[in-house]
Amino acid sequence: MEYKRISREFWNYALFPVTVNIDDVISQYGRSKDFYESIYTYSQEHYDKFIKGLKEVCSELNVEYSPDKILDVTKEVYSSLNTAKRAGTITDSRISELKSKFSVAATENIKTNKIVFDFDNEQDPEIARQDTLELCSRLISKGFKRDEIQICFSGNKGFSVEIETDKQFSRKEFENIVGNLAKDLETFDTSISDEQRLFRIPLTKHNKTKLYKIPLTDSQLAEFNIDQIRVMASPKNYHDNIESFYDVFESWGVCIKLPEEINNMKKITVEEKIIVDDNIVYEDRLELSRKPSWMSSTKFALQEGFFPKGDGKNEGVRNTAFMVLAATYKSNGYPKEIAWRMLKGVAELQAKRNGCEQYPEQRLWKEVICHVYSDKWRGGTYSEKETDLLKVISERFNLKIEGDNNRSLVNINQSIERFKKFAxxxxxxxxxxxxxxxxxxxxxxxxxxxxxxxxxxxxxxxxxxxxxxxxxxxxxxxxxxxxxxxxxxxxxxxxxxxxxxxxxxxxxxxxxxxxxxxxxxxxxxxxxxxxxxxxxxxxxxxxxxxxxxxxxxxxxxxxxxxxxxxxxxxxxxxxxxxxxxxxxxxxxxxxxxxxxxxxxxxxxxxxxxxxxxxxxxxxxxxxxxxxxxxxxxxxxxxxxxxxxxxxxxxxxxxxxxxxxxxxxxxxxxxxxxxxxxxxxxxxxMSSEESYQFDYFIDSLKEEEDKENNRFSGFR
Missing domain, CATH: 3.40.50.300 (P-loop containing nucleotide triphosphate hydrolases)
Known part of the structure; x- marks a missing residue:
């Protein structure tokens, strides 16, 4: 069996089976306290060592050991050690020795099935929000779906992103994956891969700020600034909207199939500079196995940077291609901030494939994103039968055009004939x-x-x-x-x-x-x-x-x-x-x-x-x-x-x-x-059942009238 560490205010901790219902643990104490869980899981050997050592220390300190209140036990142990230290009845070396007996510190045989990111900036959490948006766009471009990305405001100075996957990673593999995806982002906390790292549990309160760690959709992350998000996490708003927060939180916990491109990152250390022949990386081979289900093959080719040969440097062609993608992102519910970041990645790929300068980021924002996401936009999502650019792409890769059905106008006589057939x-x-x-x-x-x-x-x-x-x-x-x-x-x-x-x-x-x-x-x-x-x-x-x-x-x-x-x-x-x-x-x-x-x-x-x-x-x-x-x-x-x-x-x-x-x-x-x-x-209903039903409804009405009359005297 595998175990994870759950802590109340850091020092009140214990190992629990990974299958434990965290809500059951927290409900014993209430969400008004800090609660954390480990990123990594621990083996049966770790657990046995923890329990054995804790019992020995409890026996020496005369602390009652209760498996049903295990968090209280570790709290009492630490309290007893601190009391003995202040009284001068125990040495620092002996305290360290006793703590080591039930320590959950481990560097071997720990693993995780999660990909976790933490973004913090105490002076300006808004920068952390922007970095979180950038990461989300990267994850989406690598094959994750929007609703598979678990985003939270930490309740203090930043944001977290978490995905539970169908794979297991060692500490080094985990470090490689998160590092390759986020290490260049300013507010990314690189200590996330530390063996002892704990992560605040969603819907619990931060003891300093008194704000709750709340789940966010990618749309909320994109549209709300940090001040608006803090209002969402305030105690009043938390209690008023607890049901909607739980709806989001409870939809999590599903193991997501890990995209192959992400899985390959576990072998690549962040420090390595991989030099690959451009002719291999940017050859004319479209890997449709990586195509998201919501995107057509021709539009996926554009997203991979495959613009028409010879016209790839043409500003008009590039602008149209980015408009097609932006409209596609919008129709699938992506916020404009995430869509912009995805287009920037496309622009970088396209520039390398066509050997030209990268399309300017600000033009992507002003001329593409702001136009497509405007209330006045009437351009739809671009038909593959009617858009010349998409026709060229489909011919280049021999792709089937997924076009619209014929929606030609009909006259009244055609309608009459169709009705006769329908009738x-x-x-x-x-x-x-x-x-x-x-x-x-x-x-x-x-x-x-x-x-x-x-x-x-x-x-x-x-x-x-x-x-x-x-x-x-x-x-x-x-x-x-x-x-x-x-x-x-x-x-x-x-x-x-x-x-x-x-x-x-x-x-x-x-x-x-x-x-x-x-x-x-x-x-x-x-x-x-x-x-x-x-x-x-x-x-x-x-x-x-x-x-x-x-x-x-x-x-x-x-x-x-x-x-x-x-x-x-x-x-x-x-x-x-x-x-x-x-x-x-x-x-x-x-x-x-x-x-x-x-x-x-x-x-x-x-x-x-x-x-x-x-x-x-x-x-x-x-x-x-x-x-x-x-x-x-x-x-x-x-x-x-x-x-x-x-x-x-x-x-x-x-x-x-x-x-x-x-x-x-x-x-x-x-x-x-x-x-x-x-x-x-x-x-x-039979006649008898109908009679019983009417009688039941009448009895409900009588009870309701009595209840209303009972309270009318207080008005």
Missing amino acids: SDFSKNRIMFGVESLDEKIVFTSGMLVGLLAAPGAGKTTFANKFMKNTSMKGEKVLYECLDMTENFQIARLLQNYVNLTFEQILSMLEDNKPSKELLEAFDKVSEDYENLSINYRSGTTIDDIEEDIKTHYSLYGEYPRLVVVDYLEKIRGPFTDATALSGYVASRLADLAREYNVCMFVLLQPQKSAGDARKPLLSMRKVKGASIIEQDCRAIMTLWRPGFNPETSENDKYASIAIVKNNMGQTCKLNYMWDGRTGNITD
Whole structure:
């Protein structure tokens, strides 16, 4: 087993298994104290030495050893040593000898799977912010995705960046990687690779400044200055926004596949000057294996510095190339500060490949970045079918042009003929949910964007699973953009629709290689019922990624999916940092994809916080985040809530209510159903069940009236 060091205010420390929940440790003491963890992990041998030595010292100093409060034990040991020293009853050499017994100092067999950076400037933390931005742009250019980079304000004089990877590094390998990426940056703390280096744990308070270490998105890092970030980290703002901070923090902790270019750095010491023949480094070979998923091959060639031969020194050509890249970065949500730094790297590569002077940094900012990121920008992202520069690049490397579909104008007679064909094939175009009363009230067809609005935990994903199951069982292809759940949890949830087992029971059976007959049958049922389902679990997905998935589906199966489910809209990245603007943009683009590829696009939506929890009725589409924009693009919007949702009285959680709050092809209405959260079944009510439901709703109303009357006397 591997262990890591967790410290409270540096000297109260202990080794804990790497699997320990840090929140459980901190909760014993509260986040008002400094908490740190080690970058490196320790072996079982280190741990055994620590525990053995600590017990021996406790015995000599008459300190009670308690494994459940191990941080308090080391604190008491240090306190006893200091007391004895002041009393003159122990020598300095003896103190050193006792400390060495439970010391966690180690120089051998320590390793880490993290890449960690620390940027500090006590006089001007703004410089540290700029260096952190520069590092982020370098990491992105080397193959990391934006949401894989964990950025924090330290709560004092700088920023940290951390990435957990799927590789293990020795101390020297770690030092080489971080040094090669950041040693030239002014505020980079080179002591980060020291064996004893500790890192402040996010969401804990700095004891001197009283500011919290808070997670930041790359957009916040780029757009906010140091004073604004300090306000974000203040105690009042921290407590007001603790949920949003936790949302970011809890999305971390996933091991990221390490790009090969980064992995190779572990063998290169920072001091080495690598001299490579220019003819080898800059030969006309495009390594598409390094291409980010959100970027086309032709645009990736530009990013690698491959400008047209002969025209590479032409200012007009270079300017157009940088405009293409800047527009691409913007459309994928990169802040302009990071985009600028990425363009500077491209400019350096291009100058070397074409043997010309580097494009000036200030011109990149003023003539490219400021223009593309202006509110007046209407240039789009440059079509590969219509942009001559991209055509030249595609011909040079024999790349397939990933262009736009034909969007020519049509006259009214063409529209009439298309409608006649649509009507004649209506039964084929219609997609059924699988609950008779709901299918009678609302029509799902190809080319529509439909939204489902519900509070977290209300059952949006369960509802979507049933929709996908019914569609798949009818022989229709389904594409699921599963952006909010890992692959393992999604499969476990589907299995639970067929077998009455907890997640832990399923894991235990499979771990012991003793699956029950019912579990084996559940696997077969999932495979059979969801046979026509394809899933994307990719994080940080963009609209372009979803479009690419639809195209890939066609190339694999010879047809586009009939149903595309997106779980959920707010998980899609885009060009805006404002949440409302981004949601509107994403909804509009999803509607475009639905029409362009003739698919039914079913998107899950989150409500505004004022909407309440999963039991609160949602009777208006105005509860959708960014409602005024999203409602325009959705042909239909449904809402879902569970009137009996209450952890204290779970026996009443057997109902689900659905309101159709927008319906371009029918009436709005409210419907009530029986709900089985374990199996995901939603069924029409019998007469008796409908009577019991009405009685339950009346009892809830009576309780609410009593509660209101009880408090009315205090007004």
